[in-house]
Amino acid sequence: MTNFLQQVVSGLASGGIYGALALALVLIHRATGVINFAQGEMATFSTYILWTLTQNHGWPYWPALAVTLAISFAGGFGVHQLVVRPVERGSVLRVVIVTIGLLLLINGAMTWIWSGEVRSVHSPFPTRTIDMGGVAISIQDLGTIGVSIGVVILLGLFFRFTKVGLALRAAATNPAEARLVGVRVPLLLGVGWGLATMLGAIAGALTAPTVFLDPNMMQAVLIYAFAAAVLGGIDSPVGAVVGGLLLGVGLNLLGTYVNFVGADLRLPAALSVILAVLLFRPAGLFGHRVVKRV
Amino acid sequence: MRRTATSAGLFAALVVAIAVLPKFLTDFRAQQFAYVAVYLVALIGLNVLTGYTGQMSLGHGAFMAVGGYTTAILMTDHGIKDLWTIPAAAVVAGAAGFLFGLPALRLTGLYLALATFAIAVATPAVIKKFEGFTGGGSGKNLFGVKELTGGIAPVHVLGWKLNFNNWLYYLCWTVALVLYVVAWLLLRGRTGRAFRAVRDSETAALSSGVSLARYKTLAFGVSAAYAGVAGSLFAIATTYVNPDTFPVQLSIFLLVGVVVGGLGSLTGLIAGAIFIEFLPLWAQDISKSPGAPGVVYGVILIGVIFLLPTGAAGLLRRVASLFRGR
Numbered sequence: 001m002t003n004f005l006q007q008v009v010s011g012l013a014s015g016g017i018y019g020a021l022a023l024a025l026v027l028i029h030r031a032t033g034v035i036n037f038a039q040g041e042m043a044t045f046s047t048y049i050l051w052t053l054t055q056n057h058g059w060p061y062w063p064a065l066a067v068t069l070a071i072s073f074a075g076g077f078g079v080h081q082l083v084v085r086p087v088e089r090g091s092v093l094r095v096v097i098v099t100i101g102l103l104l105l106i107n108g109a110m111t112w113i114w115s116g117e118v119r120s121v122h123s124p125f126p127t128r129t130i131d132m133g134g135v136a137i138s139i140q141d142l143g144t145i146g147v148s149i150g151v152v153i154l155l156g157l158f159f160r161f162t163k164v165g166l167a168l169r170a171a172a173t174n175p176a177e178a179r180l181v182g183v184r185v186p187l188l189l190g191v192g193w194g195l196a197t198m199l200g201a202i203a204g205a206l207t208a209p210t211v212f213l214d215p216n217m218m219q220a221v222l223i224y225a226f227a228a229a230v231l232g233g234i235d236s237p238v239g240a241v242v243g244g245l246l247l248g249v250g251l252n253l254l255g256t257y258v259n260f261v262g263a264d265l266r267l268p269a270a271l272s273v274i275l276a277v278l279l280f281r282p283a284g285l286f287g288h289r290v291v292k293r294v
Numbered sequence: 295m296r297r298t299a300t301s302a303g304l305f306a307a308l309v310v311a312i313a314v315l316p317k318f319l320t321d322f323r324a325q326q327f328a329y330v331a332v333y334l335v336a337l338i339g340l341n342v343l344t345g346y347t348g349q350m351s352l353g354h355g356a357f358m359a360v361g362g363y364t365t366a367i368l369m370t371d372h373g374i375k376d377l378w379t380i381p382a383a384a385v386v387a388g389a390a391g392f393l394f395g396l397p398a399l400r401l402t403g404l405y406l407a408l409a410t411f412a413i414a415v416a417t418p419a420v421i422k423k424f425e426g427f428t429g430g431g432s433g434k435n436l437f438g439v440k441e442l443t444g445g446i447a448p449v450h451v452l453g454w455k456l457n458f459n460n461w462l463y464y465l466c467w468t469v470a471l472v473l474y475v476v477a478w479l480l481l482r483g484r485t486g487r488a489f490r491a492v493r494d495s496e497t498a499a500l501s502s503g504v505s506l507a508r509y510k511t512l513a514f515g516v517s518a519a520y521a522g523v524a525g526s527l528f529a530i531a532t533t534y535v536n537p538d539t540f541p542v543q544l545s546i547f548l549l550v551g552v553v554v555g556g557l558g559s560l561t562g563l564i565a566g567a568i569f570i571e572f573l574p575l576w577a578q579d580i581s582k583s584p585g586a587p588g589v590v591y592g593v594i595l596i597g598v599i600f601l602l603p604t605g606a607a608g609l610l611r612r613v614a615s616l617f618r619g620r
Binding site: 103 | 397403415420542546550583
């Protein structure tokens with residue numbers, strides 16, 4: 001039983017990370033109507049910035065994180081304005097190809113700038129475990145869960161109660177009418193990309209202490225985030241987070257208790273989740289069925 | 295009629311050029327050009343699906359893996375000669391593609407890209423898991439059985455003695471050119487029209503009596519069969535397969551090749567195949583860093599989408615119409 005609870009908690013921790021990155025995917029999907037295949041590489045790039053600031057320049061963790069988040073926001077905004085905005089009215093294929101170009105470009109750039117060697121990034125949380133009724137829970141896991149849930153709540157409040165949040169929702173739901181009431185749509189879609197990149201940076205910073213930092217760090221996480229977003233419904237922010245947590249716990253239990261799956265088949269298991277959801281309930285758990293008029 | 299004659303003439307010139315090219319190449323270059331033919335086969339397959347039928351695939355490396363492993367397993371475990379494994383690879387990969395095409399009918403655009411991408415990412419892990427069948431992480435060696443392959447020794451073909459790389463060159467290009475003609479015949483007629491109708495508007499295609507299910511699964515099957523042949527040739531060329539022979543990057547590079555060559559065109563794909571094979575080498579001139587090819591690929595991919603959405607084929611057409619205009 002204690003082992004089971006421990007697996008659930010560590011599953012929640014990795015699920016929180018999947019949820020954060022899935023939320024980034026959902027934000028961009030709502031803003032631009034595409035899936036950003038470069039989301040993982042962008043997150044890794046942000047993590048490298050964090051690493052450079054803390055290790056090379058000796059900054060303390062929290063100011064370094066704040067600066068990293070600011071740079072990530074600017075970077076995401078810039079990427080949207082520079083390369084996504086010109087093609088976003090065209091076919092989906094073209095936008096997807098542009099994000100794949102970004103994936104290759106950013107991945108290569110990281111290897112170029114920081115070389116392919118693995119780096120270690122410190123965690124802001126202590127690695128000690130605390131005892132909760134016989135269950136040893138690491139503070140790092142608790143911190144990860146706390147940060148991801150906190151971020152989601154903050155983001156929800158931002159969308160609900162601020163003017164920019166309202167304008168963002170308007171721009172994503174109905175660009176033409178939003179423009180009529182004076183919302184600067186392209187600029188706000190850029191803000192959406194910036195926010196998504198910030199979320200990615202948080203996911204990257206939470207991932208890096210448990211694995212090592214290398215240019216391909218977020219590739220597997222991105223697949224899990226895809227699965228989480230699809231599971232929760234690609235247009236639902238709440239769904240992304242719930243999907244992430246469900247997937248994290250589910251994969252962890254599957255890996256522990258089903259010998260055949262073990263550690264090697266976690267990725268294919270996530271893949272089957274994607275396929276099964278797309279086939280049997282394409283809208284996901286919380287999403288809306290899209291009705292298109294022709 | 296005149297256009298067909300011109301195309302046939304140009305194609306004959308291409309065949310002659312390819313036939314005499316090894317005379318001017320070093321052994322190493324001949325091998326590189328053999329890989330160009332392998333990529334060409336895979337690109338034709340991907341273009342049938344993505345360029346002509348409008349179904350995006352980011353997972354064609356997985357179908358290449360199916361073909362490559364069919365060849366490797368048939369050769370090492372069942373003692374079948376390398377040439378005969380090529381049609382087998384086409385059949386097995388084609389069947390896999392057809393079967394994947396059935397659930398894929400429910401997925402459109404973005405979701406299909408996602409599902410195929412996930413397959414490409416998961417393939418190496420699945421190959422490693424079924425160790426008894428695929429040889430696991432250590433892979434399978436093909437040159438262990440000398441009498442089954444051209445191997446390291448010279449090969450006798452129709453009274454000619456060819457060294458391994460030249461034999462590889464002629465094998466790959468023969469297969470590629472035959473499959474090129476097959477694709478051309480398939481796409482110019484009724485089937486090709488149906489494919490393009492599905493791509494341009496599913497609703498319009500459906501209302502003119504084109505069965506979406508039939509033509510989409512057909513496109514998946516044909517496309518995967520091509521990828522299977524490419525994977526089989528790839529295995530024969532490298533004489534070795536392991537799970538990392540077919541990484542997710544391969545699938546992405548194939549998409550890059552199709553976009554650079556020109557979506558919905560066959561001629562441009564030769565440029566796309568040359569691009570995939572030689573770009574990593576050209577990138578070395580810019581920087582020795584292992585990240586350089588990725589950066590160059592990315593920049594060119596985005597640049598092509600912005601400046602040249604119809605790829606090399608579109609550029610070619612524009613130049614040709616310039617001459618015809620006089």
